[in-house]
Amino acid sequence: MSEIRLHDTLAREKRAFAPADPARVTMYVCGPTVYNRAHIGNARPAVVFDVLARLLRHVYGETSLVYARNVTDVDDKIIEAARAEGVEPAVVTRCYEDFYLADMGALGVRPPDLAPKATETVAEMVAMIARLVATGHAYEADGHVLFHVPSDPDYGALGRRDREAMIAGARVEVASYKQDPADFVLWKPSPPEMIGWDSPWGRGRPGWHIECSAMIATHLGTTIDIHGGGLDLIFPHHENEIAQSRCAHEGAPLARYWVHNGFLSMAGGEKMSKSLGNVVTVGELLEQGHKGETLRLALLSAHYRQPLEWSEALIAQSKATLDRLYRTGGAAEAGEVDAGVLDALADDLNTPLALSRLGALQDPAALKASAALLGLLGQDPQSWFQGAGDARIDALVATRAEAKQARDFGEADRIRAELAAEGVVLEDGPNGTIWRRA
Ligand SMILES: [Zn+2]
DSSP states (O other), rough: OOOOOOETTTTTEEEEEOOOOSEEEEEEEOOBBBBOOBBBHHHHHHHHHHHHHHOOOOOOOOTTTEEEEEEBBOOOOHHHHHHHSSSSSSHHHHHHHHHHHHHHHHHTOOOSSOOOBBGSSSHHHHHHHHHHHHHEEEEEEEEEEEEEEEGGGTTTTTTOOHHHHHHHHHHHOOOOTSSSSTTTHHHHHHHHTSBOOTTTOOSEEEOOOHHHOOOOOHHHHHSSSEEEEEGGGGGIHHHHHHHHHHHTTTTSEEEEEEEEEEOOOTTTTTEEEEETTOOOOOOOHHHOOOHHHHHHHHTTTOTTTOEEOOOOOHHHHHHHHHHHHHHHTTTTTOOOOOHHHHHHBBTTHHHHHHHHHHHHHHOOOHHHHHHHHTTOOOOOOOHHHOOTTTTHHHHHHHHHHHHTTTHHHHHHHHEEEEEEEETEEEEEEEEEEEEEEO
């Protein structure tokens, strides 16, 4: 069994990964807030943790992993979007959850084992908040319930920021009802016309951080093996998750390994943001004709902890790499996973090294099996090489195959030449003919 090593944000070093129970490895990744289409930066954690999930299943066994990714379906941004559209929040969240699943599916991301929704976990959140209030870690003020940060002496260990930076970084308003400026909201009041639930503190809705803490405790357990998410979630979101969970569970840690992926930037190093107008959604990229698998490979081309610069050149390069891989191993039956590729992935998910070793493999069966570990080469070469609207080429290829069968080689050669004139190259192999544009 290859040893997996993961960089743990809390320890600030790579550590040998040893799950608490190898028969039930638990992983939680913060999922989408469903009120708009995912941009390509949002897709990075989904793809990265999909690869980690594939690796864990390979090493510990197909049924050994329980992977949960939540769906935040109650949030002020959702409420705003619903109000702007004049619909119920559930209409917005259903629509964008479907989009999210379709977009990630196009990128070859397998659905997680569990995808709990915030709106279906409110009772568990209320129970956890009540426990925090009862143990003196939270208090009610002005219809809100707040976590009292000074009640947790270990607060801030994940991000290791000083107190001033944390208060400034949280960008929360310094409300008069707060006992301490660093205190954060667990529960907030909802007016009658707004989405809300009854609670011991009146009708309201949960804050974002408590959602993940309650879902982890409900679906995975008190202490999980791996907690993942983007670098931008370390503070305040994960710091707050850690504090809530630990204080609600008599000091038990929330996660044994904290794994964070780096940012995606646009060419020139600009951060992708609405205000800069350079947001590219997964949906737009697919509509431009890029294949999901090409985008997936592009997302895996840099190490997950490094920044990734997104560009047209990167997409083109990824497409060319996949063309080459499909030609070598696309049609093969999967064999044994290559040890070099597996070692690269086991070493803190070194996907650039894994991809370069993949590219050097000569054995199609090993290539096919190893690529699957990265979620690549999942199609047959025929469907990979053909784009939309290529039915006429398919038909000509089929006619040529019939001609060859009938030993009419003149006709077969005529069709080959006709297609070559259009820049379509035919490759005859043991599993039939595949074609590609030269
Ligand atoms: Zn979370």
